[in-house]
Each structure stands twice: as C-alpha cells, then as structure tokens.
Amino acid sequence: MKNKNFLDKFFENKTKKDVLYIHIITIFLLGFIIYYFIYPLASSFKTKEEKNHQNNVQTLNHLKIQKNVYITQIANLRKTIKKLELSKNSLHKQKTFFDDLISLLDFAEFNKYKWAEYVRNIVYDAKNEGLKLMNFANSLYKDTKHSYINKKMDIIVNVKGEYKNLIYYIYKYENTKELLRVNELNATDKGEYMIKYTLYGYGK
Incomplete structure (x- = not known):
C-alpha cells in the first residue's frame, strides 16, 4: 500500500x-x-x-x-x-x-623287433624255396610324404636259382597281410635275380 x-x-x-x-x-x-x-x-x-x-x-x-x-x-x-x-x-x-x-591296421604298426624278424624270414624263405642267397641289404627310414604310413624299409635280396622257385618265393610275400610290396625285380640270363621289397608301417 x-x-x-x-x-x-x-x-x-x-x-x-x-x-x-x-x-x-x-x-x-x-x-x-x-x-x-x-x-x-x-x-x-x-x-x-x-x-x-x-x-x-x-x-x-x-x-x-x-x-x-x-x-x-x-x-x-x-x-x-x-x-x-x-x-x-x-x-x-x-x-x-x-x-x-x-x-x-595294428599289424602295420612299426616294431623294430618284429620288422627285424620279418627281414630274417625273407632271407630264410629264399633258401627254403631253393634259391641261393648271393647278397642282402636293408635300410630303414621315415617317409615324410605321408602323415600316418610314415615308416619304410627297403629290403634288397640278390638270389640265384630256378625261375619257378623265384615265382613261388615272391608270390608268398605278395599275399601277406603286412604292407609289403615288390617295388623292383631285375633278372640276368645267368639265373640271377635282384628283388627289392618295401615294407610300410606307421609309428613315432
């Protein structure tokens, strides 16, 4: 106001x-x-x-x-x-x-004792088939081309004898369950033969 x-x-x-x-x-x-x-x-x-x-x-x-x-x-x-x-x-x-x-393929698993026995039998079987052993050599190495089947052994056998005996001998190993193959076969006119087997397996 x-x-x-x-x-x-x-x-x-x-x-x-x-x-x-x-x-x-x-x-x-x-x-x-x-x-x-x-x-x-x-x-x-x-x-x-x-x-x-x-x-x-x-x-x-x-x-x-x-x-x-x-x-x-x-x-x-x-x-x-x-x-x-x-x-x-x-x-x-x-x-x-x-x-x-x-x-x-458990039969193909590498075992040095089993493979050594296999090599020994190859030599003895050549004699049992009536072939004369002239020379023998084997070498074991790794196969780096394959992941599983990574073991190989080359077995070179030089024998002398009848051709039919050779056929029986080779045929026996061509029908085994082991992964064995005949990779090379050479013959001379003197009845001498060079067979190169390759044994495949797997292992560390």
Whole structure:
C-alpha cells in the first residue's frame, strides 16, 4: 500500500507529458539494461547451447556409425566362428576316422623287433624255396610324404636259382597281410635275380 501511495503521489502532480516522458525513460532504461547486460548473457548462453547441441549431434552420429560398424563386425565374427566350428567338427570326424582306421591296421604298426624278424624270414624263405642267397641289404627310414604310413624299409635280396622257385618265393610275400610290396625285380640270363621289397608301417 505504501508503494502504491508513493506512486500515486509521485504521479499526482505530473502532467501527461511528464508521465509520458517517465514511461519512455523507463522503457529506455529497461531496454538499455536488457540490451547491454541481459541480451549478451542470453546470446552467449544460446551460442554455447547451440554449440553443445551440434557437438552432441555429431557425437551421436559418430556413435551410430560406430554401432553399425560393430554390428557388422559382430555378424562377421559370428559367421567366422560358425565356419571354424564346422571345420573343427569336420577335422574331429576325420581324426576319429583315421584313428579307427589305424586301429584296424595294428599289424602295420612299426616294431623294430618284429620288422627285424620279418627281414630274417625273407632271407630264410629264399633258401627254403631253393634259391641261393648271393647278397642282402636293408635300410630303414621315415617317409615324410605321408602323415600316418610314415615308416619304410627297403629290403634288397640278390638270389640265384630256378625261375619257378623265384615265382613261388615272391608270390608268398605278395599275399601277406603286412604292407609289403615288390617295388623292383631285375633278372640276368645267368639265373640271377635282384628283388627289392618295401615294407610300410606307421609309428613315432
């Protein structure tokens, strides 16, 4: 009420022109204060907020791009993992198959005592078939071309005798269960023969 009385008394003796001037001055002062003090602050705040908004929009767009890239990478990784799992399963089946196959070939497992006995029998059987032993040699080595059948022994026998005796002798070893093959056979007109056997096996 006091403020109202004060304003009433203040404007009581004023002319309309004075009141108009007072209103104009008041509006001018308010405009001055707004323009020189409030507006710069508001403008600075607006500029700052617009800049922050632009930065946020750019960051959001960048994150969206990264998200799409990650989604694509995850999808590719899942495909790769699936392919690797299929490959792993296939290799496991192959290994199981070969392990089972090798277990059936226990007769071909390398054993130096067994193979030495086999070589000795080859020499004795030549004599038993009526062939005269002229010379004999054998060599054992690894076969790096194959993963499983990786042992080989070459057995070279030089004998002399009748051709029919030679046929019986060779035929006997061509029908054994061991992995033995006649890889070379040479003959002379004197009834001399060179036979090269190769014995195959597997082992460490």
